[in-house]
Amino acid sequence: MTAFALVGCGRIAKRHADLLAGGQVAGATLAAVAEIKDERRTAFSREYGVPGFADYHDMMETLGDRIDVVSVLTESGNHARHTIDLARYGKHILVEKPMALTPADAEAMIQACDIANVKLFVVKQNRFNLPVIRLRQAIEAGRFGKIVIGTVRVRWSRPQAYYDQDPWRGTLAMDGGVFANQASHHVDLLEWLLGEPDSVFAKARTALVDIEAEDTGVALISFASGAIGVVEATTATRPKDLEGSISILGERGTVEIGGFAVNEMKIWNFVDQGPEDEAILRECREMPPDVYGFGHKHYLSNVVDCIQHNGRALVDGLEGYKSLVLLSAIYESIAQEQEVRLRFRPRVSRLGLCGAALPAAGVSSK
Template identity: 70%
Template sequence: MQGLASLGFALVGCGRIARRHADLLAGGAVEGARLVAVCDTDVARARAFGERYNVPHFASADEMLERIGPSIDVLSILTPSGSHAALTIALAPHGKHIVVEKPMALTLTDADAMIRACDVAGVKLFVVKQNRFNRPVVKLREAFDAGRFGKLVMGTVRVRWRRDQSYYDQDGWRGTWAEDGGVFANQASHHVDLLEWFLGEPETVYAQARTALVDIETEDTGVAIVRFASGALGVIEATTAARPDNLEGSLSILGEKGTVEIAGFAVNEIRSWRFSDPQPDDASVMDTARSNPPDVYGFGHAHYLRNVVECIHHGGKALVDGLEGRKSLELISAIYESIFSGQEVRMRFRPTHSLLGRR
């Protein structure tokens, strides 16, 4: 980025995930980017964030744009999932590029409106899927793109995390249909994205879910079976009812010529790397990621934000833009439609039973 102006990032929302973004942007971990402001409707929370990172704080995005708009290049929307769409649509006309945390929205109608709003405004829309940048996932993608798996057979993701009642009680929106969704829409959304990224276009899905250990509207435990256009099958196992601690966040890809499993609790550690046509560097791949990240967010946010900067400065295509982010949302929406209807759902459906995103 030498010779190019540093991009000013402003955070909309100062909740749990915002600290991850702020630490990276204010700490110099993202070359070509800097944190310039934060805002939150909870004024005390905004003030605490601003003081922590030594940047101006505001009670709303509108006030922030009015006061320091020229210094802002990118708005990072880090609010509860149910507000992503309304904020993106309202803020896109200001001409700032937009980064939105997962999931980009809770309904496909909202996602489509977000994409249109950014297209009309001529700004880029980036959907955060940081696990695509984890080193083991990058190595897996290289092997996949090189055709080393041959015919795909099956893919599996397992999210076995701990979220107790105190987690859901922190904020009123957690575990609600209108603002959050359950484990599939929230915690497992990155893993659903990875499964679809490797296995391709889904055709049908059948899912079941329950609320096992906490008092919330939505599910804390579920399973889904997905049939892909390639003929491969996908299995999604997701729960926040692991006790007493987080257990794993894993991805397995099985093909006629190879099998790879990435485990750890944030898809961060290669557990198995086996191919029928060994390559010289296969022996060293198992050592590419051996340490656990500090939390379930993994290591990928810094790499993701660097990709954002690169795309804005050089006009390239984002790894996960609005259209790419919509793909996993469609599969998640189909999972919920199946849960509520009790039926297998064929993609390109119109939701009629699901409560996700309903107010």
């Protein structure tokens, strides 16, 4: 049995705890939680029947021999500090998206885990959605021919009350805006499917809420393959979430996956139709109840397989780093108000910088 400990008991932590403590991930269990806020820690400890600690060092020193994976679910701006701090205990690390807010921090996380000889997993659960898997297989099989354009759309709703839950939400130092938080999964999907990006030009604004970062933005990405990528992202949809979607258009086919969380196959159309196509369209129309979708369960199962059977991690630290570099380039382009090449170091963007250090156990980032 692979035992997980959660660091941070906020919004996304409940998703992890429900799956781990509820027996929904074969071979996995929830062993403990760490959270600096007394009310959150007590609530999680009671609901899931596990010990709660105000400090993750106390947790590791007390229960370290019973823990296999530490899940870092704190605010994004503290992911690097907490990961590097926890790697010393020799336990595998799982970190929610984005793995960090700067490429330099991500590099330090990878190095710390390499030195400690532990695995680093970065949560990108949408890669495990069945429609996304089928889309990836079609690309690898060459069914699209030359890919022309890929588009992701994140049209979600986050009112002011969402950002007012914690003082770090919507700040450039600890969270970023819709690109770094809500759309980071979709940026990752676009790069995973279309390959190496060359440059990006992005624009953003803060339209409907009072935060430092953006709630609305668009990005135009040029890929080495010649394909164009478009990211449309907003949390200013009202009154409720509309979609999280991706479409790929090529010379020999078109696929669009929609729904709240890239879970519903809407279009699966190729010049050369195969006997399996009707079944694929039929099997990939399951709608999730919320924007989290169904991918976390499959993602955590992959983590357990990697640990118990030395399997391959679909999203390790290096994979998480790739999409973070693209994300960082988007913010640099917004700050410079011009196109940015991908082989760059942030010069103007303030994403992940100038943040006041928060207490070690932190709070949840999602």
